[in-house]
Every structure is written in C-alpha cells, then in structure tokens.
Amino acid sequence: GAHRMASGQQAGTVGLTSVLQSAQSADAALRGQSEQHLQQLRDHDHYQFVSSLTSELCDDSKPIDTRRLAGLILKNELDAKDEARKNALVQKWVELSPEQRGNMKERLLCALGAQVTEVGKVAAQVIAKIAGIEIPRRLWPDLVQKLLQNMSADQSQHVHFGSLKLCTLETLGYVCEELTDNVASLEQAEVNSILTAVVQGMQKEEPNPDVRHAATCALLNAVEFASVNFENESEQKYIMQMIFECTQSPDSRTRKAAFECVVAIAGAYYPKLLPYMNDLYMISCKAIRSDEEAVALQSIEVWCTIAEEEIAILDEADDETGDSASGCHNIIKGAAPHLVPVLLETLTRQEEDQLQDEGSWDVAMAGATCLGLVANTLGDDVVPLVWPYVQENIGKPDWRFREAATMAFGAILEGPAGATLAPLVNMALQFLLNAMNDTNLNVKDTTAWTIGRICAELHGPDLDYSVVNPQNLPSIVGVMLQNMNSEPVIAEKVCYVLHNLSTGYEDFEGDSSPLSAYFQPTVQALLEAANKPASAGSAKLRYHAYEALNEVIRCSTKDTAAMVVQMIPLMIGKLQETLQMSVQTPEEREKQNELQGLLCSVLQVVIQKLSSIDSDATKVSLVAFSDQLMTLFLQVFACRSATVHEEALLAVGALVNAMGEDFIKYMDALIPYIETGLQNFAEYQVCTETVEVVGDLCRGLGPAIAPYCDK
Numbered sequence: 001g002a003h004r005m006a007s008g009q010q011a012g013t014v015g016l017t018s019v020l021q022s023a024q025s026a027d028a029a030l031r032g033q034s035e036q037h038l039q040q041l042r043d044h045d046h047y048q049f050v051s052s053l054t055s056e057l058c059d060d061s062k063p064i065d066t067r068r069l070a071g072l073i074l075k076n077e078l079d080a081k082d083e084a085r086k087n088a089l090v091q092k093w094v095e096l097s098p099e100q101r102g103n104m105k106e107r108l109l110c111a112l113g114a115q116v117t118e119v120g121k122v123a124a125q126v127i128a129k130i131a132g133i134e135i136p137r138r139l140w141p142d143l144v145q146k147l148l149q150n151m152s153a154d155q156s157q158h159v160h161f162g163s164l165k166l167c168t169l170e171t172l173g174y175v176c177e178e179l180t181d182n183v184a185s186l187e188q189a190e191v192n193s194i195l196t197a198v199v200q201g202m203q204k205e206e207p208n209p210d211v212r213h214a215a216t217c218a219l220l221n222a223v224e225f226a227s228v229n230f231e232n233e234s235e236q237k238y239i240m241q242m243i244f245e246c247t248q249s250p251d252s253r254t255r256k257a258a259f260e261c262v263v264a265i266a267g268a269y270y271p272k273l274l275p276y277m278n279d280l281y282m283i284s285c286k287a288i289r290s291d292e293e294a295v296a297l298q299s300i301e302v303w304c305t306i307a308e309e310e311i312a313i314l315d316e317a318d319d320e321t322g323d324s325a326s327g328c329h330n331i332i333k334g335a336a337p338h339l340v341p342v343l344l345e346t347l348t349r350q351e352e353d354q355l356q357d358e359g360s361w362d363v364a365m366a367g368a369t370c371l372g373l374v375a376n377t378l379g380d381d382v383v384p385l386v387w388p389y390v391q392e393n394i395g396k397p398d399w400r401f402r403e404a405a406t407m408a409f410g411a412i413l414e415g416p417a418g419a420t421l422a423p424l425v426n427m428a429l430q431f432l433l434n435a436m437n438d439t440n441l442n443v444k445d446t447t448a449w450t451i452g453r454i455c456a457e458l459h460g461p462d463l464d465y466s467v468v469n470p471q472n473l474p475s476i477v478g479v480m481l482q483n484m485n486s487e488p489v490i491a492e493k494v495c496y497v498l499h500n501l502s503t504g505y506e507d508f509e510g511d512s513s514p515l516s517a518y519f520q521p522t523v524q525a526l527l528e529a530a531n532k533p534a535s536a537g538s539a540k541l542r543y544h545a546y547e548a549l550n551e552v553i554r555c556s557t558k559d560t561a562a563m564v565v566q567m568i569p570l571m572i573g574k575l576q577e578t579l580q581m582s583v584q585t586p587e588e589r590e591k592q593n594e595l596q597g598l599l600c601s602v603l604q605v606v607i608q609k610l611s612s613i614d615s616d617a618t619k620v621s622l623v624a625f626s627d628q629l630m631t632l633f634l635q636v637f638a639c640r641s642a643t644v645h646e647e648a649l650l651a652v653g654a655l656v657n658a659m660g661e662d663f664i665k666y667m668d669a670l671i672p673y674i675e676t677g678l679q680n681f682a683e684y685q686v687c688t689e690t691v692e693v694v695g696d697l698c699r700g701l702g703p704a705i706a707p708y709c710d711k
Contacts, residue, residue: 016041016052016053016056016066016070017056017062017063017066019034019037019038019041020034020056020065020066020069020070021063021065021066022034022037023035023038023069024065024069038073042077046092046096047096047100049077050074050077050104051100051103051104053070053071053073053074053077054070054074054104054107054108055107056070057070057071057074057108057111057119057122057123057126058107058108058110058111058114058119058123060114060115060116064116064118064119067116067119067122068118068119068122071119071122071123071125071126072122074126075122075125075126075129077089077092077093078090078093078126078129078130078132078133079129079132090133093130093133094133094137094139098139101130101134101139105127105130105140108123108126108127108130109123109127109146109147111123112124112127112150112164112167112168112171113150113158113159113160113161113163113164113167114160114163114167115159115160115163117160117163117166117167120163120164120166120167120170121166121167121170123167123171124167124168124170124171124174125174127143127171127174127175128171128174128175128177128178129178131143131175131178131179132175132178132179135175135179135182135185135186136179136182136185143175144172144175144186144190144193144194145193147168147171147172147175147197148193148194148197150164150165150168151165151168151169151197151200151201162208162210162211165201165208165211166208166210166211166214169197169198169201169211169214169215169217169218170214170217170218172194172197172198172218172222173198173214173217173218173219173220173221173222174221176194176218176221176222176224176225177221179225180221180224183224183225186225188228191222191225191226191228191229192229194218194222194225195219195222195225195226195229195235195239198215198218198219198222199215199219199238199239199242200215201214201215201218202215202216202219202242202243202245202246203242203245204245204249209249209250209251209254212246212249212251212254213251213253213254213257216243216246216254216257216258216261217257219239219242219243219261220257220260220261220264223261223264223265223268224264224268226239227268227269230265230268230269230272236272240265240276243258243261243262243265244258244276244279244280244283246258246261247259247262247283247287248283252291252292252294252295255287255291255295256294256295256298259284259287259295259298259299259301259302260298260301262280262284262302263298263301263302263305266302266305266306266309267305267308267309270306270309270310270329271327271329273306273329273331274329274331277331277334277335280302281335281338281339283299284299284300284302284303285299285338285339285342287299288300288342288343288346288363288367289342289345293362293363296346296363296366297361297363297366300343300346300363300366300367300369300370301366303332303335303339303343303370303373303374304366304369304370304373306331306332307332307370307373307374307376307377308373310328310329310330310331310332310377311373311376311377313327313328314328314377332374332377332378333377333378333381336374336378336381336382336385337385339374340371340374340382340385340386341385343367343370343371343374344367344371344386344389344404344408345367346363346364346366346367346368347364347367347368347371347403347404347405347407347408348364348400348401348404349362349363349364349367350362350364350400350403350404350442351364355441355442355445355487355489364404364407368407368408368410368411369411371386371408371411371412372411372412372414372415375411375412375413375414375415375416376414376415377415378415379415379416379417380416380417380420382412382415382416383412383416383420383421383424386408386409386411386412387424389405389408390405390406390408390409390428391405392405393405394406394409394428394431394435399438399440399442399443402435402438402440402443403440403442403443403446406432406435406443406446406447406450407446407450409424409428409450410446410449410450410453413450413453413454413456413457413458414453414457418457418458418463418465419464419465421457421458422458422465422467425454425458425467426467429451429454429467429472429476430472430475432447432450432451432454433451433472433475433476433479435447436448436451436479436480436482436483441487441489441490444483444486444490445489445490445493448483448490448493448494448496448497449493449496451476451497452493452496452497452499452500453500454467455468455497455500455501455503455504456500456503459500459501459504460503460504460506461504461505461506461507461508461509462507468501468504470514473514473515476497476501477501477515477518477521477522480494480497480498480501481521481522481525484525484526484528484529488532488538488540488541491529491541491545492540492541492544495526495529495541495544495545495547495548496544496548498522498526498548498551498552499544499547499548499551499552501515502515502548502551502552502554502555503551503555505555506554506555508555508557510557511557511558511559512557512558512559513555513556513557515552515555515556516556516557516559516560519552519556519560519563520560520563522552523549523552523553523563523567526545526546526548526549526552527545527549527570529541529542529545530542530545530546530549530598539594542595542598543598546598546599546601546602549602550601550602550605553567553602553605553606553609554605554608554609556609558613558614558615561609561610561613561615561618564606564609564610565610565618565621565622567602567603567606568603568606568622568625568629569625571599571602571603571606572625572628572629572632574595574599575596575599575600575603575632575636576632578592578595578596578599578636579632579635579636579639581595583639592639593639593640593645596636596639596645596647596648597645597646597647597648598647600633600636600645600647600648600650600651601647601650601651603629603651603654604647604650604651604653604654607622607629607651607654607655607658608654608657608658610622610658611654611657611658619658622658623658623659623662626655626659626662629651629655630652630655630666630669630670633648633651633652633655634669634670634673636648637673646685646686646689649673649677649686649689649690649693650689650693652670652693653689653692653693653696656693656696656697656700656701657696657699657700659700660700660701661700661701661702661704663697663700663701664701664704667697667701667705667708671708674690674693674694674697677689677690677693678690678691678694
C-alpha cells in the first residue's frame with residue numbers, strides 16, 4: 001500500500017508541472033483548462049495542494065517558470081486583498097497540523113539558498129506571508145534565529161552564499177512589512193538581531209551590490225520596529241552612519257533606498273534628527289543637484305517630510321496655546337537660506353511635455369511641492385528668499401525660467417500672511433494676466449494655476465486688503481473667458497480660477513455681487529467647455545467645468561435669479577439626452593452614469609439657490625418644473641439596478657426642501673428607491689445620503705409622512 005501511495009503522489013506532482021506550464025500557455029483554451037485543473041486540486045485536498053506547490057518551488061530539477069508560478073500561487077493561498085477571503089485562508093493554514101506546516105516551512109527555508117536566485121526571492125515572499133500569520137500567534141518562535149544563521153560566517157561555505165544572503169535579507173524585510181500593523185509581535189531581542197544583520201549587510205565592505213541593496217530595503221521596512229534602538233544614542237548613530245554611507249553607494253538603487261530610509265526616519269523619529277542635519281543637508285543637496293532622477297526625488301522627499309512634521313507640530317501648538325511649539329526644532333528655518341536656492345534650481349528642470357503626460361512627476365514638480373511646504377512652515381520668512389528669484393526670471397526669454405518663476409510665486413502663496421503677499425500680488429497680477437497670452441503652453445498652464453491660487457488664498461469679503469477689485473475684475477474675467485477655448489489643460493485651470501473667484505464672493509452682502517455683470521457670459525463659456533466633443537482631455541475638462549458652474553451658481557445673488565431659473569430647462573434637456581444614450585458596454589454605462597451625476601449636481605445647486613432667494617416669483621417658477629424634474633430623477637434612478645444614483649438623490653433632497661408638504665404627491669413613486677438606498681450597505685455613502693434624504697422628507701412633509709414610515 002505504501003508503495004502504491006508513493007507512486008500515486010509522484011504522478012500527482014508530475015501532473016502539476018505540466019498543469020503549471022499550460023497555465024502560462026499562449027493558448028487561451030489551454031490556460032482555461034489548467035486553471036480549472038488547479039481549482040479541482042485546490043478543492044480536493046488543501047494540504048496536498050499547498051504541499052505539492054511547495055515541492056515544485058523547492059525542486060531544483062523543475063523548470064524555473066513553473067517553480068516561480070508555484071510560489072506565486074502558494075503566496076495567494078496565504079493572503080488576499082478581500083478581508084473575508086483572507087481570514088478564510090488564514091484559518092485554513094492554521095488548521096493544518098504543526099507537522100504539516102513545519103515540513104513546508106523547512107523546505108521553504110532551504111529554498112532561500114536555491115541555485116536560482118529568483119526561486120529564493122519567491123520563497124522569501126512566501127515565508128513572509130506565513131510569518132505574518134504565525135508570528136502574532138506565536139507559532140514560529142525560531143524563524144528570526146534561523147534566518148540570522150543564514151547570514152553568519154559559518155554559512156559562507158554554502159554553495160550559493162551570495163544568493164542565500166540576498167534572499168534572507170529580502171525575507172527579513174518582507175517579514176517586517178507583514179508585521180507593520182503588529183509591531184509588538186516581535187520581541188525586542190529579535191528586533192535587535194534583525195537590525196544587526198541588516199546593518200551588517202549595508203556595510204560598504206559588502207562585495208555584492210544586490211546584497212547591499214536588499215539590506216537597505218530591509219532596513220526601510222524595519223524602521224518602525226526600531227523605536228527602542230533610536231532611544232539609544234550609539235545604536236541610533238550607527239544606523240544613521242550606515243544609511244549615510246549607502247547614500248554614497250555606486251549603485252543608484254541603494255542610494256535611492258537609503259534616502260527612503262531617511263524619509264521613514266524623519267516621519268517616525270523627527271525629534272532625533274537634529275544632530276544629523278548638517279550631514280543630511282550636504283548629501284541631500286548633492287543628490288538633488290547631480291544624482292539621477294529617482295534618487296533626487298527621494299532626497300527632495302526628505303525635506304518634504306521634515307516640513308510636514310514641523311507643520312503638524314506648529315499647527316498643534318497653535319490649536320492648544322498659541323505659544324511657540326516646544327517640540328519643533330525649526331530644522332526648516334535653519335536650513336531655508338541654503339535649501340531654498342537648491343529647490344529653486346530644480347524648478348527649471350521641467351519635462352518638456354509634462355502637460356500631455358498624465359501623472360508625470362519630475363524633479364521640478366517635486367521641488368515646487370517642497371517649496372510650498374517650506375512656505376507653510378516658515379510663513380513670511382520665505383518671501384525674501386523667493387521673491388527676488390521671481391522678479392529676476394519671470395520675464396526671461398527662455399520659457400523654462402518664466403515657468404519656474406511663476407511656479408515659485410504660486411508655491412509660496414499659502415503660508416505667509418495675506419498682508420505680506422498682497423502688495424506683491426498687486427505688482428504681479430497684471431503681468432500674470434498678460435502671461436496668459438504666452439506662446440508656451442507650460443507657462444500659460446502654470447500662470448493660470450498661480451492666478452487660481454491667488455483667488456483661493458487672497459480674495460474674499462472678510463479680508464482687510466483686496467487683490468481682486470472693481471478695477472481689475474473686468475480684465476481677470478475677460479482674460480479667463482478668452483482662454484476657455486485654449487487646449488483642455490489650460491481650460492481646466494481657467495475653470496479653477498473661475499471657481500475660486502466665485503468662492504471669494506460667496507458671502508457678499510446685498511442683492512447684487514460684483515460678478516453679477518459677468519454671470520451670463522461665464523455660465524455660457526463653462527457650458528461650452530462642458531460640451532466639447534469627446535477627446536483626450538475633454539472628460540476631465542467637463543468635470544471641472546461643471547464644478548466651476550456649480551460654484552458660480554452657488555455664489556450668485558438675487559439679481560441673476562431669472563438666469564438661474566433658465567438653467568432648469570437646459571439641464572432637463574441634457575438629462576433627457578442621457579436617457580437616450582447607448583449603454584451596451586460597461587464603459588458606456590459608466591459614461592452615462594458620470595454625465596447624469598454632473599447634471600443632477602447642477603440641478604441640486606440650482607434648486608438650493610432658488611429656494612434660498614426670498615422671492616415668491618422665483619419659488620413659483622421653480623415649482624412649475626417640479627413634475628418634470630421628479631419624472632426625470634425617477635428615470636435616472638431606474639437606469640441603475642443595485643444602487644441608487646447619489647447625485648440624483650441629493651437633488652431630490654433639495655427639491656423636498658424647496659417644496660415642503662407639496663412634495664407628498666411624488667412619495668409613492670419615490671419610496672422604492674429610498675428603500676433600495678437604505679439597503680445598500682456595500683456603498684455606505686449611498687446609504688448615509690439616503691438617510692439624509694429621509695431626514696429632509698420628515699422635515700418637509702411633517703405628519704404627512706406617517707403612512708410611509710412602516711416601510
């Protein structure tokens with residue numbers, strides 16, 4: 001019997017190799033069959049399945065690609081993104097006998113020293129997933145010790161010592177990563193041993209660059225575990241020295257990882273940084289100026305993180321006492337005279353085509369972001385460090401300098417006091433408006449962004465200085481409306497300006513606002529932008545145009561109410577068009593849903609605006625549309641099966657508030673959708689918004705809602 005069993009098992013594993021090969025076939029039918037086959041094996045006997053995957057991964061005679069795939073499938077048997085599935089997998093693993101688990105763990109630990117480094121790297125990931133399950137449950141007490149033995153000198157006789165060391169360091173890093181939510185599950189003695197081994201791997205004497213890089217990455221994952229070690233001055237010094245040495249490594253991957261370690265330490269142990277700041281300033285500025293982009297970006301990130309820490313400390317101090325913050329070491333303040341010039345230099349290193357490339361991130365953008373954080377930390381003191389650069393470069397023939405100077409100005413508008421910035425803005429605003437005719441798109445784009453920032457930070461009725469005034473308002477609006485027909489990226493920034501310009505007049509006293517004269521052309525231009533035919537940039541532009549339109553309407557005054565009423569039939573027409581759209585594919589359905597959302601949000605704002613204006617004529621004209629509106633909202637609800645359309649729901653809430661008891665006539669038709677919304681626990685936002693609308697209904701209908709309450 002035993003003999004038959006053994007040969008049966010053999011057949012099973014031979015089978016597995018060919019199944020794994022078919023799973024990577026170019027032939028879809030073959031792939032489908034092998035996936036079914038794997039599912040059968042998985043369902044038939046869980047231990048047999050994970051054990052044979054382990055055998056496959058650890059068997060040197062098997063092909064590399066099936067070993068890799070076996071490891072990845074094994075990893076997915078231990079973890080999942082979905083919480084419920086993850087818990088089920090963990091349960092399955094914990095229910096295996098200690099012998100079954102122990103047998104697999106031994107084989108995986110051996111695989112770290114496999115001849116093929118790639119196999120060791122996969123084994124490292126699998127071991128870490130098991131550790132994430134077992135260490136918090138105290139099921140693998142000797143793991144760290146076993147891993148550290150791999151690093152010790154008596155292992156140097158191992159055939160593949162370099163590979164073993166590399167994969168062991170990766171394992172240590174991954175284990176820390178798996179346990180970040182469970183820092184207490186490692187004993188301090190284990191943390192000390194891990195740090196010792198990792199820091200040893202980071203030494204400049206380490207001959208293998210891959211090992212040094214893996215060690216630096218492992219330290220990055222271990223930073224959060226090192227709080228006790230950072231309290232000990234000699235250990236802290238040694239760790240920092242090792243990191244600084246790695247920032248000078250000939251291997252750019254190691255340099256980048258070393259700066260990532262500094263970022264993590266700045267976030268976790270800010271109070272400990274002070275003694276290292278001189279060295280850190282020297283090496284980071286050198287990297288920002290002359291290292292390759294990935295390393296330079298991380299070096300800038302170091303200063304961003306320090307600034308964020310200081311902003312948080314200063315904000316907290318303001319909230320509590322208004323005194324200066326005792327916990328703030330003013331690192332940014334001390335470094336600023338030297339750091340700001342280095343950041344300003346980065347601004348002229350723009351990517352030529354950054355506007356076309358969504359989500360691009362370059363040294364110039366990182367430098368500008370950092371400059372903004374420095375401005376928030378320093379306040380007024382940043383102005384003399386940056387303003388001369390702006391004046392000197394904003395008119396230069398080379399577009400890079402014009403754009404950089406404009407970006408620098410935009411970056412410091414948040415932080416310093418408005419009264420400090422206002423005279424500078426008054427000097428610069430006309431120049432910026434003229435720059436909206438610049439021949440270079442990048443300059444135009446940043447100029448519009450900067451004007452938008454000026455409107456956001458320095459414009460509003462409650463300020464004792466005004467950078468937007470009756471003299472310059474006509475040209476601000478005029479220049480913006482002219483540029484609404486520029487490329488979508490520019491038009492998008494124009495929407496941002498108009499949005500912030502409107503917000504500044506939000507609480508304007510009286511029946512008329514300075515923007516009333518421009519209401520009609522502004523609305524017209526925004527609607528045209530929203531209607532642009534579909535192209536690369538138009539979907540985003542449509543969203544920004546509707547957002548700006550909503551703000552223009554929300555901040556409008558009584559004298560433009562008649563024009564706001566005109567928006568209702570216009571939006572009704574557009575909503576009716578969406579009901580005619582073809583919705584064969586998920587993309588088309590998504591598009592319909594998005595457009596309906598934008599249109600309903602405009603209607604919500606229109607209804608709220610009209611019901612807040614104290615004029616009976618306005619109320620009458622609004623209620624005259626209520627039948628049409630409700631019919632449409634119900635049709636929009638009907639486009640969806642499992643969920644209720646959020647924006648349509650909010651628009652209904654606004655209509656309830658506007659109509660009060662008269663809304664009762666729509667209740668029978670609305671109730672089924674309210675029920676659907678209240679039952680949608682998966683999308684909690686829909687659920688909470690439905691609850692709010694129920695509140696609106698109770699307030700609006702009063703006792704008349706009683707018959708519906710049983711539902």
